[in-house]
Amino acid sequence: MHSRTTTVDPHAVPPPHGDVVLSSRVRVARNIAGLPFVNRASASQCQDTLTLARPVLLNNGLAEGMIWVDLTQATLRDRKLLFERHLISKHLADAEHRRAVAISGDETLSVMVNEEDHLRMQVLAPGMQLAAVYERLNAVDDAIESRLDYAFSPRFGYLTACPTNVGTGIRFSVMMHLPALKMTNEVERVRRAAKDLHLAVRGYYGEGSESAGDFYQISNQVTLGKSEAELLEEFESIIVPRIIEYEHQARRMLLERNCTMLDDRVHRAIGALRSARLLGAEEAMKLLSRVRLGAHMERLKGIDLAAVNELFLQVQPAHLKLHAKAELEPEEMREVRAELVRKRLS
Amino acid sequence: MKCDLCNKPAVVHEVTVRSGIKKEVHLCETHAQEAGIMPPGQQPINQLLTQFVISQNLKGGGSGGAKGATPGTPAVVKPVNKTCGACGMSFAQFRQHGRVGCAECYRAFEDELGPLIERAQNGGTHHQGKTPQRAGSSIDRQLLIQKLLKELDHAVAAEQYERAAKLRDRLSSMNMPSRGGSTMH
Numbered sequence: 001m002h003s004r005t006t007t008v009d010p011h012a013v014p015p016p017h018g019d020v021v022l023s024s025r026v027r028v029a030r031n032i033a034g035l036p037f038v039n040r041a042s043a044s045q046c047q048d049t050l051t052l053a054r055p056v057l058l059n060n061g062l063a064e065g066m067i068w069v070d071l072t073q074a075t076l077r078d079r080k081l082l083f084e085r086h087l088i089s090k091h092l093a094d095a096e097h098r099r100a101v102a103i104s105g106d107e108t109l110s111v112m113v114n115e116e117d118h119l120r121m122q123v124l125a126p127g128m129q130l131a132a133v134y135e136r137l138n139a140v141d142d143a144i145e146s147r148l149d150y151a152f153s154p155r156f157g158y159l160t161a162c163p164t165n166v167g168t169g170i171r172f173s174v175m176m177h178l179p180a181l182k183m184t185n186e187v188e189r190v191r192r193a194a195k196d197l198h199l200a201v202r203g204y205y206g207e208g209s210e211s212a213g214d215f216y217q218i219s220n221q222v223t224l225g226k227s228e229a230e231l232l233e234e235f236e237s238i239i240v241p242r243i244i245e246y247e248h249q250a251r252r253m254l255l256e257r258n259c260t261m262l263d264d265r266v267h268r269a270i271g272a273l274r275s276a277r278l279l280g281a282e283e284a285m286k287l288l289s290r291v292r293l294g295a296h297m298e299r300l301k302g303i304d305l306a307a308v309n310e311l312f313l314q315v316q317p318a319h320l321k322l323h324a325k326a327e328l329e330p331e332e333m334r335e336v337r338a339e340l341v342r343k344r345l346s
Numbered sequence: 347m348k349c350d351l352c353n354k355p356a357v358v359h360e361v362t363v364r365s366g367i368k369k370e371v372h373l374c375e376t377h378a379q380e381a382g383i384m385p386p387g388q389q390p391i392n393q394l395l396t397q398f399v400i401s402q403n404l405k406g407g408g409s410g411g412a413k414g415a416t417p418g419t420p421a422v423v424k425p426v427n428k429t430c431g432a433c434g435m436s437f438a439q440f441r442q443h444g445r446v447g448c449a450e451c452y453r454a455f456e457d458e459l460g461p462l463i464e465r466a467q468n469g470g471t472h473h474q475g476k477t478p479q480r481a482g483s484s485i486d487r488q489l490l491i492q493k494l495l496k497e498l499d500h501a502v503a504a505e506q507y508e509r510a511a512k513l514r515d516r517l518s519s520m521n522m523p524s525r526g527g528s529t530m531h
Contacts, residue, residue: 031449033449035448036432036433036447036448037433037445037446037447037448037449039443039445039447040433040435040447040448116445138476141476142479145478145479146479149478150478151448151449152477152478153449153452153453153473154473155471155472155473156452156463156472156473157473157475157477158473159449159452161445161446162444162445162446163446163452163459163462163463163466164463164466164467166452166463166473167467167470167473167474167475168473168474168475168476198468221466221468222467222468222470223467223470224463224467224470224471224472224473224474225467225468225469225470225471225472225473225474226470226474226475227474227475227476228475228476229475230474230475
């Protein structure tokens, strides 16, 4: 796969609510009418889905510079790289059947083909931009649907392999950075609020992942009986503002009651990141989280926040291997990670 | 007792009685949490084990079970041996993997899936929101396909092989599968 480097524009406008919301994502699950679902499809039927989907995704004006990555052919490192960048799921990275992903040039749109459903498309954007993200994804969905018949039932809506995804087949999610709630042991408060609103709370890498770097992915579980507009409205006017407010309250509380402890943690974090010679992934995520908090609360000066956000990705194993242009032993990985972080934060 | 959606042991059991017909839902911890029944670490498991919902007023069909179920009675799962006419998936296979095999499975297992979906969707039973732009023709086509598949099931059951062959031809001319998971297009 073609390697990519991301450049950070120091003059870029900060993303909306970027202090708490790292990114917004909307995905929809769709299946093509008349084809068995992926779990029931033979190898040739999986290939048929790829053959049908490829021209629709590449030659349909969906986005600039769409590329097609045949994951059956891709190397393990490339598949892991795509997973680390949240462009494919772990399931799609690890599976063995015929599958692919179409990705826009700027990586904001990706369409997984032959994941659990024939098509799983997502649009990603930094900060709190769910409405804009949904609008774009909806247009992509319309463009695809103009050339492919979707499996749909008047009662259950868009039909999906897992019955818990039927209806709109839509998942709104926001990646929220909640380090102050974590420090004040109040993440449970968010979980309770999420439960009341029938939301799922997952980690940085989705289902089953730990809350690495104090990131929590909040997404809807209900997909049937509520329209996309209702779900979006709930996220925009209730869910996200409420959680942002919880985190802000926790940050204020830290400033008022534990300012020295807060300063100690964020300064130790930047100190360690700037001087470490060996750095594990988990440790890096934890320290970066504190630096991100310190920079947003203006306890740390002169921190390039865009670089910090980018580092959360760059410290992951496949990204480091790409950076080093080599396979790395675990110890070498820690060394390369420390060196990269020192360089970016110096 | 196993979860309706996977092979793990069921820890949440729900029995609904509709018009005197008992319907049961059994879920493992993971799927119960996904369905919003059991928040992590909040609701004690023994409370969930006895979580029965008895509703006498709701209308709806059922796939079998004893009449007059009472709360606290250990639930017994009646095996459902339905099979989807389009992809050949049995309901037992669905229970094992938690994934249906094709769009047709939703018709074949509608009675069983309906209550499960309703539970997982916090009471949502019918789609609201976007429909495919070409919904008209697409839905008509799907309804016709459903009708033909039903006729095919009956023809096969009645050993009317000539009629079944004609129905299969018609389905394959509509780019739809006949039985046994043959290529669908």
